[in-house]
Amino acid sequence: MLHIKGLEAKIEDKQILNGLSLEVKPGEVHAIMGPNGSGKSTLASVLAGREDYEVTGGEVLFNGQDLLEMAPEIRSRSGLFLAFQYPVEIPGVSNMNFLKAAVAEKRKHLGLEPLTAKEFLKLVNEKSKLVELDGQLANRAVNEGFSGGEKKRNEIFQMAMLEPTLGILDETDSGLDIDALRIVANGVNALRSPERSFVVITHYQRLLDYIVPDFVHVLYKGRIVKSGTKELALELEERGYDWIKEEVDAHA
Amino acid sequence: MLMPNTMEETITTLSIVDTDRSVAVKVDASAKAALESMRWPTTRDEDWKYTRTGRITKEQWAILEAPAQSNWQSMSIPALDAWQIVLINGRVDHAQSQLPVDANIQVTEDEVKTSQTFTHSFEALQRAYCTGHLNIVIADKAQIAKSIHIIHYNDGNKVLSQPQLNITIGAFAKVHFVESFGSNATEQSFGNRQLNISVGENAHVSWDKIQDMHDHDFLMNDDRVAVAGSAQFTINTLTVDGGWTRNQLAISLDGSNIEASLNGCYLPRRNQLVDNHTKLDHRFPHCNSHELYKGLLDDSSTGVFNGKVYVHLDAQKTNAYQNNANILLSEQAQMNTKPELEIYADDVRCSHGTTTGQMDEEALFYLQSRGLSYEGARKLLTTAFINDVLAHVENTAVREHVTNRFEEEGLLYI
Numbered sequence: 178m179l180h181i182k183g184l185e186a187k188i189e190d191k192q193i194l195n196g197l198s199l200e201v202k203p204g205e206v207h208a209i210m211g212p213n214g215s216g217k218s219t220l221a222s223v224l225a226g227r228e229d230y231e232v233t234g235g236e237v238l239f240n241g242q243d244l245l246e247m248a249p250e251i252r253s254r255s256g257l258f259l260a261f262q263y264p265v266e267i268p269g270v271s272n273m274n275f276l277k278a279a280v281a282e283k284r285k286h287l288g289l290e291p292l293t294a295k296e297f298l299k300l301v302n303e304k305s306k307l308v309e310l311d312g313q314l315a316n317r318a319v320n321e322g323f324s325g326g327e328k329k330r331n332e333i334f335q336m337a338m339l340e341p342t343l344g345i346l347d348e349t350d351s352g353l354d355i356d357a358l359r360i361v362a363n364g365v366n367a368l369r370s371p372e373r374s375f376v377v378i379t380h381y382q383r384l385l386d387y388i389v390p391d392f393v394h395v396l397y398k399g400r401i402v403k404s405g406t407k408e409l410a411l412e413l414e415e416r417g418y419d420w421i422k423e424e425v426d427a428h429a
Numbered sequence: 430m431l432m433p434n435t436m437e438e439t440i441t442t443l444s445i446v447d448t449d450r451s452v453a454v455k456v457d458a459s460a461k462a463a464l465e466s467m468r469w470p471t472t473r474d475e476d477w478k479y480t481r482t483g484r485i486t487k488e489q490w491a492i493l494e495a496p497a498q499s500n501w502q503s504m505s506i507p508a509l510d511a512w513q514i515v516l517i518n519g520r521v522d523h524a525q526s527q528l529p530v531d532a533n534i535q536v537t538e539d540e541v542k543t544s545q546t547f548t549h550s551f552e553a554l555q556r557a558y559c560t561g562h563l564n565i566v567i568a569d570k571a572q573i574a575k576s577i578h579i580i581h582y583n584d585g586n587k588v589l590s591q592p593q594l595n596i597t598i599g600a601f602a603k604v605h606f607v608e609s610f611g612s613n614a615t616e617q618s619f620g621n622r623q624l625n626i627s628v629g630e631n632a633h634v635s636w637d638k639i640q641d642m643h644d645h646d647f648l649m650n651d652d653r654v655a656v657a658g659s660a661q662f663t664i665n666t667l668t669v670d671g672g673w674t675r676n677q678l679a680i681s682l683d684g685s686n687i688e689a690s691l692n693g694c695y696l697p698r699r700n701q702l703v704d705n706h707t708k709l710d711h712r713f714p715h716c717n718s719h720e721l722y723k724g725l726l727d728d729s730s731t732g733v734f735n736g737k738v739y740v741h742l743d744a745q746k747t748n749a750y751q752n753n754a755n756i757l758l759s760e761q762a763q764m765n766t767k768p769e770l771e772i773y774a775d776d777v778r779c780s781h782g783t784t785t786g787q788m789d790e791e792a793l794f795y796l797q798s799r800g801l802s803y804e805g806a807r808k809l810l811t812t813a814f815i816n817d818v819l820a821h822v823e824n825t826a827v828r829e830h831v832t833n834r835f836e837e838e839g840l841l842y843i
Binding site for chain 2 (some may be wrong): 225226227228248249250252253254258259261264265267268269270274275276278279282283286318319335339
């Protein structure tokens with residue numbers, strides 16, 4: 178599904194990704210962990226198509242297609258979803274109108290008929306329950322005045338509405354209390370299926386108690402330096418990142 | 430064609446009025462003398478710092494009769510249930526108008542004596558060569574169900590239209606006015622219209638201005654409003670199109686418990702200029718004012734906003750809110766904004782804010798990452814930005830008409 182090979186990227190003059198490779202198959206959940214500044218959010222941004230980053234090498238195939246050649250909206254319509262670390266507040270644009278437009282674009286891209294108002298509303302009701310999102314929030318302006326937890330739940334709600342094949346969660350756990358974390362994780366778990374994959378980017382192991390990954394990777398200095406199963410996350414929780422840094426730096 | 434008065438004189442020379450081409454109107458000699466003794470404002474004058482008048486004063490304008498046929502209907506709003514008063518070249522055209530048939534609405538065209546002191550040359554020019562009067566009186570307690578739509582249409586080569594509107598709204602009356610400004614697509618015009626509104630106690634008045642001229646046109650609006658106690662007054666200045674547009678709006682709150690709302694949106698492009706000067710006088714305690722002006726500026730256009738709010742010594746418990754927000758869509762677009770608050774009372778709540786910036790790239794990317802195209806995302810953001818102002822236009826037909834015009838001009842997609 179997602180095939181990243183030797184990805185290199187920089188922002189302004191700063192090289193952040195240095196030959197990152199990762200293979201994600203359908204239905205798998207991959208966790209990407211790493212110390213601050215290792216390139217975790219850069220990876221998410223590059224995959225979603227943020228323009229500030231310049232890809233200087235490597236390739237990314239998404240369902241066999243060159244992802245890096247696609248505009249951000251085409252990536253989305255093709256089934257990629259990024260849950261933002263900092264969801265953007267957009268005053269004046271209602272969550273509903275925005276989602277209606279997003280769902281319509283996606284269906285058009287897939288050659289499907291647009292949903293009727295009734296079908297759309299039914300979908301909203303169904304999906305908002307997944308993250309225990311108050312109906313009131315759906316009618317407010319996008320993220321405006323939402324608490325940190327509400328913003329993250331809104332991200333997962335949008336993901337549920339758009340039914341991507343690949344969900345990238347960029348530090349979705351940051352700033353969440355344990356209850357909000359559980360709600361968000363439950364929402365993600367409800368969306369897990371044999372066809373849908375996730376890349377979960379996180380600094381802490383805590384989230385992985387709730388969203389149990391198939392693989393855990395450690396990102397350091399812009400490349401994956403260690404891969405393992407969920408036990409690796411526990412080890413990192415216990416020992417921190419220093420031992421990995423030392424290991425890598427000793428080889429360098 | 431109705432002439433404003435029987436005492437007509439032929440215009441004598443004034444450099445900007447082309448006396449050879451002009452039809453006879455009654456000349457106000459003292460206003461003319463005052464005009465000749467004044468100089469036209471230049472960018473050295475603080476109130477005209479960004480708005481040049483040179484292109485107006487170097488022209489020769491003429492006062493013209495209405496042509497046999499005029500395309501003023503383009504200004505009409507079919508969905509609006511309204512009496513329609515059509516002024517062609519600054520004078521009421523009875524044949525084209527559907528004047529109100531309502532005992533509570535009195536329409537006359539007599540000359541009204543007004544002050545002979547002039548704050549600027551445009552005012553003196555208007556008074557010296559008034560092309561027509563339109564006086565409307567709404568009776569006390571009248572609840573006017575239909576809107577009153579005043580349509581100004583300039584039609585003729587270098588035509589100067591200078592009507593004076595005097596509107597008196599009785600106590601406890603409720604009425605909605607729409608005032609549209611349009612022009613012939615090929616001939617240059619200069620509209621210089623004076624509006625005086627007197628809002629009676631407890632009256633409820635809303636006034637929507639739709640300015641929809643062409644790049645070659647000049648439009649000066651001098652709006653003066655006196656509001657009596659406990660009244661509600663809303664004025665929305667919606668500038669759709671036009672080369673040079675200046676709105677000079679002064680509202681005096683002459684009683685307590687008044688709710689005043691003044692809003693505007695402008696979407697200039699190419700070399701257009703839109704200038705909104707507002708002045709709000711809080712003279713009595715316990716009044717609320719709400720002011721919101723928003724602009725989307727493209728190409729090499731220029732915007733000006735100057736919002737004066739005076740809270741006089743006696744105006745305790747004033748609540749005054751002012752906001753001016755702008756988005757520059759091009760590197761060459763320019764916005765000059767200046768709030769001016771003068772507060773002499775000590776127990777008041779006044780807030781003001783101005784912002785001028787680019788489109789929010791982060792919001793654009795967020796919307797794109799959810800599948801919206803770049804154009805679709807921009808449209809969603811610009812529409813939301815302008816809808817903030819249009820939300821103050823209560824009449825659905827007017828709101829939709831203006832939204833449609835913005836869409837026709839492709840302004841929300843830019």
